[in-house]
Amino acid sequence: MQIPVYSLSGAVTREIDVRDDVFAVPFNESVVHQAMVRQLANKRVGLADTKTRAEVSGSTRKLYQQKHTGRARRGSMKSPLMKGGGVIFGPHPRDYRQDMPKKMRRLALRCLLSDKVKEGGFKVVEKLDIDAPRTRHMAGILETLKAGDSVLIATTSPNPEVIAAARNLPGIKTTVVSTLNVVDLLSYKVLLTTEDAVRKAEGLWAPKKAAEAAG
Numbered sequence: 550m551q552i553p554v555y556s557l558s559g560a561v562t563r564e565i566d567v568r569d570d571v572f573a574v575p576f577n578e579s580v581v582h583q584a585m586v587r588q589l590a591n592k593r594v595g596l597a598d599t600k601t602r603a604e605v606s607g608s609t610r611k612l613y614q615q616k617h618t619g620r621a622r623r624g625s626m627k628s629p630l631m632k633g634g635g636v637i638f639g640p641h642p643r644d645y646r647q648d649m650p651k652k653m654r655r656l657a658l659r660c661l662l663s664d665k666v667k668e669g670g671f672k673v674v675e676k677l678d679i680d681a682p683r684t685r686h687m688a689g690i691l692e693t694l695k696a697g698d699s700v701l702i703a704t705t706s707p708n709p710e711v712i713a714a715a716r717n718l719p720g721i722k723t724t725v726v727s728t729l730n731v732v733d734l735l736s737y738k739v740l741l742t743t744e745d746a747v748r749k750a751e752g753l754w755a756p757k758k759a760a761e762a763a764g
Contacts, residue, residue, distance in 0.1 A: 552666060554673050554744055559693040562675060565744060568751045572671075574663040577656060584657035584731040587647040599639030602627045607634075655754050661734040662750070670739045672696060677704060677743050682713030691721070694741070701737035703729055705746045726750050 550573050551564040605627045612623040629637045665671035672694055679686055691700060702715060703726045715721045722737065726746040734740065742750075 550666075552671065552673060554675055555694055556675055557677075557690055557693070559695070565673070565747070567666075567747060568755055571659050571751050571755050572663050572666045574656070574659045576660050576664050580653050581657045581660050581731065581735075583649060584654055585735060587649045587654075588730060588732050590645045590647045593645040595640075595643040595645055597640040598642055599636040601639070602629055602635030605633070605635045655756075657731050658729060658734070658754050661731060662740075662754075665734070665740050672739060672741045673747055674741065674743055677702070677708065677711055677741075679708075679710040679714050682710045684714055684717045687711070687714035687721075688718060691718075691741075696739045696741055699736075699738040701729075701733055701740050703740060703742040703746050705743065705749050727753060 550569055551566055552572070553561045553564050556562050602625075607625065607627045609625040609627065612626060613620070615622055623631075626634065628634045662671070674694070691697075698720045700721050702711060702721065702723045704711060704723070705726060707725060708723075712723045715723050720737075722733065724733065726742060726749050729750070
């Protein structure tokens with residue numbers, strides 16, 4: 550399939566051929582959903598921790614005699630029923646990480662890239678060269694390209710000028726194409742990238758057998 554390439558002035562300069570097995574993949578909702586849940590779960594850090602009666606610091610001496618006091622039978626001050634005692638069934642550190650086959654993760658990315666192309670949320674520019682890291686310059690480029698106010702900018706490698714120009718714009722995020730992920734692609738309406746980044750994406754996420762055949 551072919552997609553248009555824009556100049557920074559907003560004009561379509563030409564069209565380029567892109568791989569159908571990366572940018573024209575049928576949308577698989579279940580795989581995308583699983584990949585999103587996995588990524589969000591892997592970000593969780595289970596650090597909440599409470600002490601049981603075995604971990605609380607304190608004496609294990611019986612507080613008073615068992616009988617003839619008219620009071621409840623007490624053990625040590627570490628009892629969960631005492632102030633400062635242990636906690637019953639409290640939280641402890643745990644790992645929320647989920648696993649997912651690599652082929653399914655790559656398929657989820659291809660599905661989302663294809664959906665961006667299908668819905669008109671994928672814009673390719675020839676180059677994203679900015680002489681000076683000015684916020685107004687980046688805002689002008691996005692306005693010229695009619696990218697909207699929810700844009701994920703992906704370049705082949707970290708570009709300090711692009712990062713500095715975009716970091717003060719609300720709803721805009723910069724990244725490198727090799728770290729594109731499911732949550733970011735779902736969170737931003739438009740993916741703005743360069744032609745070089747498109748070629749790198751094809752090399753990264755094309756199905757392995759097809760990529761070897763093409764090579």
